[in-house]
Amino acid sequence: MGERVTPPPGGDDGIETINLRDALEERYLAYALSTIMGRALPDARDGLKPVHRRILHAMRLLKLDPGTAFKKCARIVGDVIGKFHPHGDQSVYDALVRLAQDFSQRYPLVDGQGNFGNIDGDNAAAYRYTEARMTEVARLLLDGIDEDAVDFRKTYNEEDEEPVVLPGAFPNLLANGSQGIAVGMATSIPPHNAAEVCDAALHLIANPGCTTRDLIAHVPGPDFPTGGIIIEGRASIEEAYETGRGAFRTRARWHQEDTGRGTYLVVVTEIPYGVTKGRLIEKIAELINEKKLPLVADMRDESAEDIRLVFEPKSRNVDATLLMESLFKLTELESRIPLNMNVLMKGKVPKVVGLKEVLREWLDHRREVLIRRSQHRLAAIDKRLEVLAGLLVAYLNIDEVIHIIRTADEPKKALVARFDLTEVQVEAILNMRLRSLAKLEEIELRKEHEELTKEKQGIEKLLGSEAMQWKTVSWEIGNVRKQFSKETPLGKRRTTFGEAAEVDVDAIAEALVEREPITVVVSEKGWIRALKGHVQDLSGLAFKTDDRLKLSFFAETTSKLLVFSTNGKVFTLEGAKLPGGRGAGEPVRLMIDLEQEHDIIEVTPYRGGRKVLLASREGRGFVVAEDDLVANTRKGKGVMGVDTPDELAAVRFVEGDHVAIVGLNRKLLVFPLNQVPEMARGKGVRLQKYKEGGMVDLKTFTLADGLTWKDSSDRTWTVSQADLAEWIGNRADSGRLPPKGFPKTNRFG
Incomplete structure (x- = not known):
């Protein structure tokens, strides 16, 4: 090797010499951070990734509230990529579609009209054919966004503003779950039952020092949109929620249907979350053809709106439990759904957290939203009270006010000097209509002044008392809990808990x-x-x-x-x-x-x-x-x-x-x-x-x-x-030469 030559420093040609390793590290770190913060990991406060947050914000601006008319998805996607999210239209539409699929989202945020795909794995129709609006869940997530509940930041082209996080009155992170792969880290949070999450949150407010075990009494495990049965042990579930890492073994729900003369069929009505039915059926058919499922004679897909997979046993003597165990062992009818609660804390720090920490982050956010909304309302009340005070002064001295306005060269200054009014109050008086000079209007103004003064006192009391703030947050969460209670069709728990049937391992291997x-x-x-x-x-x-x-x-x-x-x-x-x-x-x-x-x-x-x-x-x-x-x-x-x-x-x-x-x-x-x-x-x-x-x-x-x-x-x-x-002797004796006819090979044959 010759002597190492150091390149000369940058000259007049504008070329600058830099260390390749440093340049790569710097650029790769920037890419990794943008992936973690701006794409793959959800915010612990509203449970949303930036693309979902931007979709909901764009839909709000398009006034696509629940109950209003649907608008084309092409319009929504166009607004999202044009104003907030400078990425591909297909990726944005895919995210929008997923928010509308009731087999992907436990509580869909988008109400879709048209073909939004199905559990078989078929894709949604193109966005020019489909229409959408927000659901009640999305409205709850946005509730209070106009009342300075959250910070806004400039969009990528600095023409508009977008929310940094949504107010999040709905416990979206746990209720709908999240999946994402960033650089060097990933997240996987299964969906949960919203009423159970609200119960756990209320318990945490009442008992800040409670343990994960106390919270598991309210949140026993995930609640998948596709149902199924969780067969994971309680100790394993508790450890997963304690550490934020674990998995839930989930099986399909099945029952036996007798078809007479001792024959029967096995019918699967729910499959594990995240399993594509089309691919599952292909895999099972392949196994039957390869004779790897000898207990199964035939399989049919009789699904319509609901799932119905029918398995025909080889003979009436086949044990249904053993047949299903062989299917669970070889197919995705049993699936291991991971938990890796890797989320952005305070919207900035990626961290794997347990159930208690993630609930605490949401509750702290709800309290902050309450305080900010209260302060916003307080400012609005103060502004209105100032106007009302000015208007009441004018009503009490209406003749003099009219005289000043008619005769003075600069009525504004004259009114300020005469009645000691502010600029805002004078402006309000000058903008008054003649019809509002009626006696009735004065009574209304006095009534409004009293009500607002009373409301102001209430808000000031709330802002001064942490206990009262938590009481209000509890009341809000209680309302959400009532709205999505287990008695409602949407809130009813779909996934149940069970244990794997005790079956001989050798019997399964043989099967x-x-x-x-x-x-x-x-x-x-x-x-x-x-x-x-x-x-x-x-x-x-x-x-x-x-x-x-x-x-x-x-x-x-x-x-x-x-x-x-x-x-x-x-x-x-x-x-x-x-x-x-x-x-x-x-x-x-x-x-x-x-x-x-x-x-x-x-x-x-x-x-x-x-x-x-x-x-x-x-x-x-x-x-x-x-x-x-x-x-x-x-x-x-x-x-x-x-x-x-x-x-x-x-x-x-x-x-x-x-x-x-x-x-x-x-x-x-x-x-x-x-x-x-x-x-x-x-x-x-x-x-x-x-x-x-x-x-x-x-x-x-x-x-x-x-x-x-x-x-x-x-x-x-x-x-x-x-x-x-x-x-005949005893063990360890020497013995003696064998009887006549014993083989020369010294073997018994």
């Missing part, structure tokens, strides 16, 4: 696999495959070069297979996941984590409930329950502890009451099985004593039936109980 017979084939070199059906004749099977058949057995696609290795570990494979029988299969080592220096000694189907005798090369062993052998991971389960060069050498399913064991020294020993301990794992105990060599073979048998073996000619030999007397 997800089509049950078919297979023949498992394992080669000497550890390659495994599953032939379709129970194949008796395996003579035609092809193997890789220098490889041949080691073992085979019948099983089913739903079977679990136990794989025993020389290092004393047991692995579990699933019959459904075995490679097909067209080729040579796959090495078992690809499916399990087995070291290269160890081999597989046995593969057998798991049936459950049996006992297994394990024995090592050095003649140690123990009995283990088959149920303790099932492993859940690729790493398997260490069952027998063996130290090299010793290794696990024999796996025998226990049958009978005695053990026959033979060593390399060709000595046979028979002893009672009850002398072998049963344990879940360990090194085991000595089964037979050897001076040198080790164990070759062992078997369990019933002594009364005698000991059998097969010789090299495949003939079966049996030695009766009486003839076995000299070989």
